[in-house]
Amino acid sequence: MDAVLSVQGLCKQYEHFALQNVAFTVQPGEIMGFIGRNGAGKTTTLKSILNFVHPDSGEIRFFGQTFAEAEMAIKSKIGFVSGGVDYYIHKKLRVITSVTRRFYPDWDDEACTNYMQQFRLDENKTPAELSAGMKVKYNLVLALSHHAELLLLDEPTSGLDPVSRDELLDIFLELSKAGTSILFSTHITSDLDKCADRITYIHAGQIVASEEINRFVSAYRAVELREEELTEAMKPQLIGLKPAKHGYSAIVKADDAPAFPSATATDLETVMIHLEKEHEA
Amino acid sequence: MKNLLIKEWKLAIHPTVLLFFGLALMLLIPSYPFYVVFFYTVLGLFFVCVTGRENKDIEYTLTLPIRKRDAVRSRILFAMLVELCQCVMVALVVFLRNALQIGPNEAGMDANVALFGLSLIMLGLFNHLFFIRYYRNPLKVGKAFAFSAIMTFVYILFAEASTFIFPFFQNRLDTPDPLFMPEKLVTLAVGLLLFLLLSWDACRKAEQSFEALDF
Numbered sequence: 001m002d003a004v005l006s007v008q009g010l011c012k013q014y015e016h017f018a019l020q021n022v023a024f025t026v027q028p029g030e031i032m033g034f035i036g037r038n039g040a041g042k043t044t045t046l047k048s049i050l051n052f053v054h055p056d057s058g059e060i061r062f063f064g065q066t067f068a069e070a071e072m073a074i075k076s077k078i079g080f081v082s083g084g085v086d087y088y089i090h091k092k093l094r095v096i097t098s099v100t101r102r103f104y105p106d107w108d109d110e111a112c113t114n115y116m117q118q119f120r121l122d123e124n125k126t127p128a129e130l131s132a133g134m135k136v137k138y139n140l141v142l143a144l145s146h147h148a149e150l151l152l153l154d155e156p157t158s159g160l161d162p163v164s165r166d167e168l169l170d171i172f173l174e175l176s177k178a179g180t181s182i183l184f185s186t187h188i189t190s191d192l193d194k195c196a197d198r199i200t201y202i203h204a205g206q207i208v209a210s211e212e213i214n215r216f217v218s219a220y221r222a223v224e225l226r227e228e229e230l231t232e233a234m235k236p237q238l239i240g241l242k243p244a245k246h247g248y249s250a251i252v253k254a255d256d257a258p259a260f261p262s263a264t265a266t267d268l269e270t271v272m273i274h275l276e277k278e279h280e281a
Numbered sequence: 282m283k284n285l286l287i288k289e290w291k292l293a294i295h296p297t298v299l300l301f302f303g304l305a306l307m308l309l310i311p312s313y314p315f316y317v318v319f320f321y322t323v324l325g326l327f328f329v330c331v332t333g334r335e336n337k338d339i340e341y342t343l344t345l346p347i348r349k350r351d352a353v354r355s356r357i358l359f360a361m362l363v364e365l366c367q368c369v370m371v372a373l374v375v376f377l378r379n380a381l382q383i384g385p386n387e388a389g390m391d392a393n394v395a396l397f398g399l400s401l402i403m404l405g406l407f408n409h410l411f412f413i414r415y416y417r418n419p420l421k422v423g424k425a426f427a428f429s430a431i432m433t434f435v436y437i438l439f440a441e442a443s444t445f446i447f448p449f450f451q452n453r454l455d456t457p458d459p460l461f462m463p464e465k466l467v468t469l470a471v472g473l474l475l476f477l478l479l480s481w482d483a484c485r486k487a488e489q490s491f492e493a494l495d496f
Contacts, residue, residue, distance in 0.1 A: 050343075051349070052343060071346075072346045072347065075344070075345065075347070076346040082340075086337055087336055087338065087340060087341035088292050088338075090336075091292060095291055095292070096292070098291070099284075099288045099291050102287060103347065104346065
């Protein structure tokens with residue numbers, strides 16, 4: 001089966017930043033977490049994918065087709081949620097919905113009504129009157145009501161309280177079960193621990209890894225060392241060594257873990273923090 | 282395109298666009314530079330673009346299943362429709378003015394058929410100057426408007442001064458209808474043609490700039 005989204009060799013040069021050979025794929029029904037620290041190139045990549053930004057080179061295929069071949073058909077099958085709805089914030093939701101629905105041949109009024117009820121959205125409110133979480137939900141309603149097969153979410157959980165974030169993650173999981181693919185950019189890695197199947201990790205415009213989340217995380221172990229335990233001989237194996245509360249923390253490759261009795265299983269956030277630290281060094 | 286025009290009407294339109302249609306009533310003022318009425322029309326269009334920037338209209342529009350150039354085309358077509366609506370409103374008031382026998386305009390061009398031709402040239406000129414600059418960088422809409430507004434004012438000054446300087450304008454065009462109707466109808470036809478040509482060229486160039494733009 002064709003990948004829902006395939007990005008190959010994507011390059012974009014700016015004066016002080018460049019996307020270099022970005023490549024990854026999103027498979028049907030999968031939640032792909034797109035992680036990286038602020039400024040790593042997540043939004044630029046998403047914008048390039050959507051043709052908001054013109055890549056210098058590379059190929060982007062949605063459902064096997066490029067934008068040049070089938071821009072309108074592709075846009076009908078995707079939904080882009082850049083945080084919450086932040087356009088026409090003083091117009092009533094029902095007006096925005098009534099305008100938006102016209103553009104989608106597959107728009108499903110019943111689904112729209114159901115999602116509005118499920119998310120407890122009042123169509124007579126304006127986006128300005130919605131909380132951050134509700135704004136994201138309304139954007140999702142618009143995407144889901146035209147049966148988007150792929151959702152591109154740019155930091156949808158940023159700025160949300162933990163309960164709202166958890167609610168959204170549950171929704172993503174349900175959508176994924178129903179066959180919707182999700183590319184979910186975030187720097188809140190704990191969100192991905194809860195819902196992502198795979199992650200693509202970008203650092204300074206380059207893809208560091210694009211693989212199954214468990215495989216990526218289990219390739220490393222967390223190590224905590226007291227000051228007196230740290231030796232020069234250990235340092236080449238320690239990744240992203242940094243001061244911690246009772247000494248130092250780092251990660252090591254799973255293969256090197258036997259040399260570190262204190263090595264424990266780790267999580268995505270710890271891996272990312274130490275990899276970033278290592279890149280800085 | 283129809284859906285995009287509905288989007289312009291339901292979401293993008295600024296209240297002043299409708300309010301300024303009412304300024305067609307200024308044609309009832311006995312002596313007044315009537316081109317100013319049409320200047321308010323383009324001011325309304327500027328407000329549409331300014332509020333569009335604040336409302337992230339372009340960002341919203343580009344996520345819809347449309348071609349990027351359609352966003353430009355629909356905005357310029359919407360502007361042209363607004364401008365032509367204003368012409369219709371002004372035409373209705375001119376009928377009223379004539380019925381009330383208000384008399385000739387001492388401040389400039391008479392409210393006659395030629396005024397519409399010359400005003401359409403002004404509107405076409407504005408569209409050409411404004412939209413080409415606006416779509417080079419929609420965030421700098423004020424800069425695009427400032428330049429276009431100044432040039433439009435220069436045109437208004439020139440058009441009004443022509444009725445005092447050039448005999449053809451003074452003796453043929455700046456006269457009550459139906460005097461010298463052939464000359465006035467030709468002026469109207471030329472005005473309409475230039476309006477369409479300038480707006481079409483603005484659309485073509487604006488599309489090119491906008492296509493190349495990164496958001």
